[in-house]
Amino acid sequence: xxxxxxxxxxxxxxxxxxxxxxxxxxxxxxxxxxxxxxxxxxxxxxxxxxxxxxxxxxxxxxxxxxxxxxxxxxxxxxxxxxxxxxxxxxxxxxxxxxxxxxxxxxxxxxxxxxxxxxxxxxxxxxxxxxxxxxxxxxxx
Amino acid sequence: xxxxxxxxxxxxxxxxxxxxxxxxxxxxxxxxxxxxxxxxxxxxxxxxxxxxxxxxxxxxxxxxxxxxxxxxxxxxxxxxxxxxxxxxxxxxxxxxxxxxxxxxxxxxxxxxxxxxxxxxxxxxxxxxxxxxxxxxxxxxxxxxxxxxxxxxxxxxxxxxxxxxxxxxxxxxxxxxxxxxxxxxxxxxxxxxxxxxxxxxxxxxxxxxxxxxxxxxxxxxxxxxxxxxxxxxxxxxxxxxxxxxxxxxxxxxxxxxxxxxxxxxxxxxxxxxxxxxxxxxxxxxxxxxxxxxxxxxxxxxxxxxxxxxxxxxxxxxxxxxxxxxxxxxxxxxxxxxxxxxxxxxxxxxxxxxxxxxxxxxxxxxxxxxxxxxxxxxxxxxxxxxxxxxxxxxxxxxxxxxxxxxxxxxxxxxxxxxxxxxxxxxxxxxxxxxxxxxxxxxxxxxxxxxxxxxxxxxxxxxxxxxxxxxxxxxxxxxxxxxxxxxxxxxxxxxxxxxxxxxxxxxxxxxxxxxxxxxxxxxxxxxxxxxxxxxxxxxxxxxxxxxxxxxxxxxxxxxxxxxxxxxxxxxxxx
Numbered sequence: 086x087x088x089x090x091x092x093x094x095x096x097x098x099x100x101x102x103x104x105x106x107x108x109x110x111x112x113x114x115x116x117x118x119x120x121x122x123x124x125x126x127x128x129x130x131x132x133x134x135x136x137x138x139x140x141x142x143x144x145x146x147x148x149x150x151x152x153x154x155x156x157x158x159x160x161x162x163x164x165x166x167x168x169x170x171x172x173x174x175x176x177x178x179x180x181x182x183x184x185x186x187x188x189x190x191x192x193x194x195x196x197x198x199x200x201x202x203x204x205x206x207x208x209x210x211x212x213x214x215x216x217x218x219x220x221x222x223x224x225x
Numbered sequence: 226x227x228x229x230x231x232x233x234x235x236x237x238x239x240x241x242x243x244x245x246x247x248x249x250x251x252x253x254x255x256x257x258x259x260x261x262x263x264x265x266x267x268x269x270x271x272x273x274x275x276x277x278x279x280x281x282x283x284x285x286x287x288x289x290x291x292x293x294x295x296x297x298x299x300x301x302x303x304x305x306x307x308x309x310x311x312x313x314x315x316x317x318x319x320x321x322x323x324x325x326x327x328x329x330x331x332x333x334x335x336x337x338x339x340x341x342x343x344x345x346x347x348x349x350x351x352x353x354x355x356x357x358x359x360x361x362x363x364x365x366x367x368x369x370x371x372x373x374x375x376x377x378x379x380x381x382x383x384x385x386x387x388x389x390x391x392x393x394x395x396x397x398x399x400x401x402x403x404x405x406x407x408x409x410x411x412x413x414x415x416x417x418x419x420x421x422x423x424x425x426x427x428x429x430x431x432x433x434x435x436x437x438x439x440x441x442x443x444x445x446x447x448x449x450x451x452x453x454x455x456x457x458x459x460x461x462x463x464x465x466x467x468x469x470x471x472x473x474x475x476x477x478x479x480x481x482x483x484x485x486x487x488x489x490x491x492x493x494x495x496x497x498x499x500x501x502x503x504x505x506x507x508x509x510x511x512x513x514x515x516x517x518x519x520x521x522x523x524x525x526x527x528x529x530x531x532x533x534x535x536x537x538x539x540x541x542x543x544x545x546x547x548x549x550x551x552x553x554x555x556x557x558x559x560x561x562x563x564x565x566x567x568x569x570x571x572x573x574x575x576x577x578x579x580x581x582x583x584x585x586x587x588x589x590x591x592x593x594x595x596x597x598x599x600x601x602x603x604x605x606x607x608x609x610x611x612x613x614x615x616x617x618x619x620x621x622x623x624x625x626x627x628x629x630x631x632x633x634x635x636x637x638x639x640x641x642x643x644x645x646x647x648x649x650x651x652x653x654x655x656x657x658x659x660x661x662x663x664x665x666x667x668x669x670x671x672x673x674x675x676x677x678x679x680x681x682x683x684x685x686x687x688x689x690x691x692x693x694x695x696x697x698x699x700x701x702x703x704x705x706x707x708x709x710x711x712x713x714x715x716x717x718x719x720x721x722x723x724x725x726x727x728x729x730x731x732x733x734x735x736x737x738x739x740x741x742x743x744x745x746x747x748x749x750x751x752x753x754x755x756x757x758x759x760x761x762x763x764x765x766x767x768x769x770x771x772x773x774x775x776x777x778x779x780x781x782x783x784x785x786x787x788x789x790x791x792x793x794x795x796x
Contacts, residue, residue: 123465149263149346151386155464158383163499179247179256179264186382199255205246210239212232214376216453216505217515219232 099171100181100203102190102222114138116173119152125163128156138168143189145174154187161188178202185222186213226287226612227372227518229337236379237334240341244268245327252324267347267385269340270326273662279318279326280343281333283615285353285371285395286314290602290611295336297598303329308598310583310591312655312706313392314352314615315343319662341379346387346475348378348460352394354402355616358519359624361572365414365423367397369515370452373507377453384460388467389475391460392432404617404733406440407431407709409477410456417446424449429459429489430481431737435701437708438478439737441486443493449512451497453505458496462489521573522610522625528575552632555639562646562688563635577628579609581621581638582645582653586678589671590656591619600641608634618694619655620648651693651760652681655706659699659716660723668716668723669749670699676753690760693773696731709733711774712759713740714752725752729759729785730777741782744790755789762788 115135122131132138141160143153153172160166172184173193181192181203194203212219229237244264251261262272269280281296288296296316300308303325304318311317321329333339343350351374353367354360374393378384384391396403397414405411411428425447431440447455459477466484468474481489551557569578581601584590593601605613605623608630614622626634638644647653654677657663659670674697681687696710700717707713713728725747728740747755760773762785767776777785 119465148260149386150469151384151464152469154383154386155461158461162503177256177260178250179243179260183380183382183385202246202250202255206243209243210380211235213236213382214379217373217376217507217511218504 100192100194100200100207102185102192102207114140116142116144117156118144118146119150119156120144120146123152123156123159125159128159129164132160132164132166140169140171141166142171142173142193145172145176145180148175148177148180154183157184157187157189178206181206182210182213182222226289227284227368227515233376234334234337237337237339237341240268240339240380241327241330241334244330248323248327263345265326266345267342268326268330269343270321270323271344272664273319273658274660274664274666275662276320277323277326278662279321279329279340280311281316281318281338281340282343282350283314283316283338284375285351285357285368286355286615286617287357287368288613288615289336290605290613292336292338293598293602293605293613295332295338297595297602299329299332300595300598306596307592307594309589309658310593310615310619310621312591312617312619312657312704313350314355314617315350316615319658342385344390346389346391347385348381348387348391348393351375351378352392352403352408352617354396354398355614355622356402356569356578356624357397357614358521359571359573359576359578360398360400360402361570362399363397363572364399364416365397366516366519367395367403367412367414368519369512370412370414370449371395372515372518373453373511374456377457377505384464387460387464388469389472389477391463391477393456399735401733401735401737404706404709404737405431406737407433407437407706407733408440410459411440412452415446422449425452427455427459430478430486432476432478433703433706433708434476435473435703436476436478437703437739438482439739440478441481443481443486443490450507450509451501453507454500454503455493455497457500457505458493461496462492466492522612524573524576524625525627528573528627528629550632552636555632555636559644559646560632560635563644564631566646566648566650567644568631571625573625575628577626577631579623579626579631579634579638580616580648581623581643582647583620583643584647584653584678585642585645586675586682587642589658589661590654590674593621597641597643600637601643604634604637607637618653620653647687649692649694650681650687651690651695651712651756652678652687654678654695654697655710656697657699657704659705663699663704665702666699666716667701667718668699668725670697670705670714670716673697673714673716673725673749673752676750677756680753680757686757686760689764690773693760694732695756706733707731708739709737710740711777712756714756717746719746723749725749727752727755727759727789729782730774732774738778743782744786758788759785 115138171191394403394408395412413426427444428440429443609623656674660666696706697714698705709731727743731740
């Protein structure tokens with residue numbers, strides 16, 4: 086259903102949400118394309134068929150497609166996935182805090198991204214709304 | 226009104242900082258054009274025909290005098306000395322420079338305002354009944370709920386990249402003044418038939434645009450504590466299942482139609498059941514905290530002549546010199562017209578709601594100068610506890626005016642060209658900016674609006690025709706809501722020539738209806754005369770107390786068609 090993509094990982098920079106972690110870009114065990122799989126039952130089947138991977142990559146075909154965000158919410162909240170969740174594809178500086186707040190903990194930044202700008206983007210907002218409560222990114 | 230706590234302020238401040246950084250990186254060539262477009266739209270910044278346009282959010286149409294003053298300052302400092310109120314209670318500046326926009330946003334943040342998500346495919350500013358808190362027919366004030374929706378939607382991580390834009394409106398009154406049937410989600414506060422508790426009736430999938438649709442009720446009753454969870458569930462279904470391939474099929478109304486409202490409702494319920502008891506549930510404590518932000522102002526007691534007397538009853542009879550003596554030197558006819566049309570009932574005896582008309586011969590509907598913004602801020606301080614409302618009909622409201630001071634206020638408004646006595650009448654039209662400003666415009670809606678204003682200004686016939694809503698769009702995208710006007714006017718491009726089509730019988734009230742085409746398109750200079758003819762047909766055909774809309778609904782389009790095109794001409 087979701088053939089692993091042949092991303093040239095060297096061209097990208099992997100940024101971990103915990104900015105102190107120097108993560109190395111390795112292929113994720115399971116790659117999910119929200120275009121093909123986004124419902125909870127389908128996501129659940131996929132995880133089971135992949136023998137409960139410890140790392141899932143979700144493809145972001147284009148930054149303006151928000152389906153990956155709901156997929157991440159469903160993996161984390163509805164299916165209780167606690168492994169690594171990586172955003173891959175069209176991932177740039179200005180999308181990171183949204184992705185981080187739906188449950189991604191690592192981002193394969195698109196080519197040419199300035200990592201300092203990316204780090205700044207993840208620390209700019211002291212708090213965010215969750216409904217009418219507020220939360221900081223690190224405690225999310 | 227709602228006032229920011231330090232966290233609210235820090236979020237808005239950080240957003241300004243983020244946009245400043247985005248402009249810097251865009252100027253340095255580090256953000257591509259298409260991506261910057263999406264980022265600036267989510268900060269209200271469009272690139273229009275001649276210049277950038279900045280749309281600033283007026284959350285649920287509530288403004289303080291300080292905010293209004295600041296908007297005037299921005300118009301004077303960064304624009305050409307005026308601004309424009311929109312059909313969704315927001316305000317737009319038509320001529321800002323890109324490099325000034327971060328500074329403008331900082332000016333706004335300093336008075337607890339922002340332009341977050343006033344454009345782009347995300348949840349937009351939530352609109353509400355402009356008489357919230359002062360209407361006599363109100364079950365519950367919608368503003369605390371609107372503020373909760375504002376916070377939930379602001380930088381919402383999951384719903385910032387939806388298939389298409391998403392608009393929510395809330396009303397707490399018996400009469401729908403928020404057009405909930407024409408929103409992606411419409412929320413109506415209702416009383417439970419058995420428990421008498423207040424909760425929500427939820428409408429979904431309404432909208433105008435190219436495919437006008439009256440929304441459908443997706444849930445008759447929703448516990449108020451579940452409001453955010455339930456709308457979150459609606460957005461989740463839409464985010465994954467809405468059409469992302471074709472822009473004109475991407476609104477939620479198309480998804481609801483494709484699935485059918487029952488299947489759509491089932492999917493929403495499935496999502497809702499998973500998150501109902503989660504962090505979006507509104508606690509009694511939170512509700513109390515939000516409600517505390519909207520106390521009634523310190524009304525003077527005993528202003529009503531008789532305890533319990535309803536002002537609307539007196540207004541129905543026409544306010545006369547007993548309540549509001551004729552100001553010295555005032556034109557008695559003009560003043561009486563202003564009292565009749567621009568002054569409305571208030572739930573508190575001794576107070577009235579004053580609508581400030583932004584429709585007159587010499588301005589585009591909704592336009593206001595920097596000087597008027599400043600003057601109105603002062604008048605709000607003097608006459609209305611420092612509060613101003615914007616309406617989706619592109620006017621402003623002073624919500625809490627003592628009836629005994631109406632004459633004084635009238636004269637002050639008159640001095641600033643803000644007392645045109647035409648609220649609810651034919652010249653109180655709404656219009657989009659059309660070809661004159663907008664990239665999408667096909668025809669100059671503003672020119673036709675000006676023709677109409679000039680034709681009827683001060684004319685007795687305007688008052689004989691009485692209540693009519695005229696709504697005008699300069700292209701099929703329908704930002705001027707022409708389908709929902711008693712008279713709808715649509716500008717089109719016919720082989721390079723501007724032309725206008727007329728619709729009749731649309732309405733956005735409690736019994737929403739879409740207009741029907743009157744006949745072939747007219748040349749721009751024929752529209753005002755045709756509208757007058759529609760008024761003449763109504764005056765001839767009406768029965769007893771019928772309004773224009775009543776007569777259209779009783780007789781259909783035909784007699785109006787015959788009046789405009791002649792009897793032999795077929796549509």
